[in-house]
Structure formats: C-alpha cells, structure tokens
Amino acid sequence: MSVDTARSLGDFLRSRRTRLDPASFGFSGRRRTPGLRREEVAQRANISPTWYTWLEQGRGGGPSGEVLERISSALMLTDVEREHLFMLGLGRPPEVRYKSVDGVNPRLQRLLDSLEASPAIIKTATWDVVAWNRAAAIVLTDYGTLPPGQRNILRFLFCNPAIRAKQHDWESLARFMVGSFRADVARAGLVSEAGELVNELRNASAEFDALWQDNEVIGHADIDGIKRLLHPKLGPIELEYSSFSVDGRPDLGMLVYNPLDNEIARQIRALALAAQG
Structure with missing residues (x-):
C-alpha cells in the first residue's frame, strides 16, 4: 500500500x-x-x-x-x-453481498418502460427475472403471467418447449447461456446458492446436464451479441443486445435488446402500446 x-x-x-x-x-x-x-x-x-x-x-x-x-x-x-x-x-472491491429481490425501484422501472421498442429485463445473479418492460413481454416472455419462482431464464430455455421453438439456433444459445451463467454465479459468490437450481435442471434436461459437465465459461465478448428469434407474430427477427450492471446493485444486471430492423421496431412499439390499452 x-x-x-x-x-x-x-x-x-x-x-x-x-x-x-x-x-x-x-x-x-x-x-x-x-x-x-x-x-x-x-x-x-x-x-x-x-x-x-x-x-x-x-x-x-x-x-x-x-x-x-x-x-x-x-x-x-x-x-x-x-x-x-x-x-x-x-485495491479491489469486496465480494458481492447477494440480496433477495422481489422487484426494482420505481426509477429503474421507469427506465425500462421508456424503451418502447427495445425489450429490456432486470435479472439476478442466478438469472431470475425481477423486472421487465412491455416490449419484453411481447417479444421474449410475458413474465407477469408466471409466478415469481418460475421467472428463471434457464428454466425457460431448457424446460419450456414454446420458448425453445422461438430460438433460431437453440444449441448455440444454450451453450452460451450455461457458460455465461456459470461465470455469473461464480463472480457473485453464489455457487452454493445456485446448486438447487442447477440440480433441478440437470435432472430435468439431459442437454443442460451435458453442457454443465463441460465446465465451459463464456463471456458476452465471446459472441456476436445478436439474438435471433422466430417470433409467432413478428416472424424472424434479430435483436442486438447489451448487458449493464445496475448502479449500487452489482448482483443485478440489465439486458437490453435493440431491433436491428426499423420496421420490426415500429411493430414492437405498436404492439406494446396496444397492450398498454
């Protein structure tokens, strides 16, 4: 020193x-x-x-x-x-203190809602979705129709056939998701806390079990940053996504998906406004 x-x-x-x-x-x-x-x-x-x-x-x-x-x-x-x-x-920050999260503050929710054409979510270090905007409900998943305990991204990907069918390249996405999840929980010091979810998924999905045993660790910089979906209403769409940490809450992360096509963005905005009533 x-x-x-x-x-x-x-x-x-x-x-x-x-x-x-x-x-x-x-x-x-x-x-x-x-x-x-x-x-x-x-x-x-x-x-x-x-x-x-x-x-x-x-x-x-x-x-x-x-x-x-x-x-x-x-x-x-x-x-x-x-x-x-x-x-x-x-000369370094302390280990992250994990906090249980039921939602986010109004300021952060207003930020999400301001992104009318860009699906955006807030997730915990164990990938439970705790906040989202109307565009996310339309393009990704209507999280509001699910009980809080079921709003987990990995559960959607490996245990929900409808979500799996929407993915353009499920195998590549699944590999990235498992490797990124492994890095996130280790970074947050939550390997033990994530154990129950990991065991549940290993028992429920042979694909997840195989990927988990590969022990891959993958970061966002290792992929092209494009999410491709086969949406039932919008058809094939491409979304460029970015991840951000939440100020004052390093255990939370924000994901924002921006449509690459202006017409798709217009349609998402229109559907979001219609859903708002």
Missing part, C-alpha cells in the same frame, strides 16, 4: 468514525470530539486498538479482507462506503 493510499484510508476511517453517535452504541462519557473513540471502533471490530490507531494514522500496513469486513460492520458503512473501504485497503 502506497503512502498516499494509506493516508487516504486513514482519513476515510476517521471521517466515518466521527459521524457516529456513541450513545446509540451504548457508549457514554464526556468527549472532546464527536463520534466514537478509536478504541471503541476497535472493540466493535474485535481488533487491536493500537493497530486500528495505526490504520487511521496511515501506518498500519495492508489489512486483510476479513479485518476490513469487521471495520465496515463496526462503522456501519453503506454498500458504497464498504466498497470504497476495500478499494483503499486492498
């Missing part, structure tokens, strides 16, 4: 410490400065008061990820502050 980084880490720790209310943590006594004392933070983090003092003074050396987690909890850091702490202390 460079001298400047160590000093920045110390300044950040001190600023977070001094904003906390001692009484809310059961600490009492008269104080000359606001916030918790250094030894109180060390006590809450279960680390040496001397070493914590050195960290604030920019001379404590490089702390481990475990220690940074303890300090983060002791200082009641937000997710953004926790990430900043790890970037200063270790």
Whole structure:
C-alpha cells in the first residue's frame, strides 16, 4: 500500500468514525470530539486498538479482507462506503453481498418502460427475472403471467418447449447461456446458492446436464451479441443486445435488446402500446 493510499484510508476511517453517535452504541462519557473513540471502533471490530490507531494514522500496513469486513460492520458503512473501504485497503472491491429481490425501484422501472421498442429485463445473479418492460413481454416472455419462482431464464430455455421453438439456433444459445451463467454465479459468490437450481435442471434436461459437465465459461465478448428469434407474430427477427450492471446493485444486471430492423421496431412499439390499452 502506497503512502498516499494509506493516508487516504486513514482519513476515510476517521471521517466515518466521527459521524457516529456513541450513545446509540451504548457508549457514554464526556468527549472532546464527536463520534466514537478509536478504541471503541476497535472493540466493535474485535481488533487491536493500537493497530486500528495505526490504520487511521496511515501506518498500519495492508489489512486483510476479513479485518476490513469487521471495520465496515463496526462503522456501519453503506454498500458504497464498504466498497470504497476495500478499494483503499486492498485495491479491489469486496465480494458481492447477494440480496433477495422481489422487484426494482420505481426509477429503474421507469427506465425500462421508456424503451418502447427495445425489450429490456432486470435479472439476478442466478438469472431470475425481477423486472421487465412491455416490449419484453411481447417479444421474449410475458413474465407477469408466471409466478415469481418460475421467472428463471434457464428454466425457460431448457424446460419450456414454446420458448425453445422461438430460438433460431437453440444449441448455440444454450451453450452460451450455461457458460455465461456459470461465470455469473461464480463472480457473485453464489455457487452454493445456485446448486438447487442447477440440480433441478440437470435432472430435468439431459442437454443442460451435458453442457454443465463441460465446465465451459463464456463471456458476452465471446459472441456476436445478436439474438435471433422466430417470433409467432413478428416472424424472424434479430435483436442486438447489451448487458449493464445496475448502479449500487452489482448482483443485478440489465439486458437490453435493440431491433436491428426499423420496421420490426415500429411493430414492437405498436404492439406494446396496444397492450398498454
């Protein structure tokens, strides 16, 4: 850790410490400065008061990820502050904290809805769809007609004959999806959490079982970024897709599909407006 980084880490720790209310943590006594004392933070983090003092003074050396987690909890850091702490202390972000998701905030839903001709969805790290727009319901799947537990992309692909029939090249898509899913759950630290879904799919689909055993890992940069569908109303269509992380929620991802043909885009928009009523 460079001298400047160590000093920045110390300044950040001190600023977070001094904003906390001692009484809310059961600490009492008269104080000359606001916030918790250094030894109180060390006590809450279960680390040496001397070493914590050195960290604030920019001379404590490089702390481990475990220690940074303890300090983060002791200082009641937000997710953004926790990430900043790890970037200063270790030069990398912390592991993603997986959160169960029932939906998204109104701001994000309004963003999806503004894409009238472009199907767009929000998915979790285990590929459950938690939000979508009207274009996605028309072109991809009407997720609103399904119970939340069944809105999983891999379940659609391997266990739903109607969805499979819409794919232009199901075999290539399936290989990409399994390899990309494997990378996503490992990146999010959710290999164990995804185990139940993986076992379910391996029992339900021989194709998924074979692909899973191949142990391939595939990224979006490894393919052409074009989704080809045989849509029952629109006919053969091509959609260029891009993936984005959701600000403040690294466990969520947004997929946006843009029609390559202007006439198809016009038809999707018309169908979406008609469905809106």
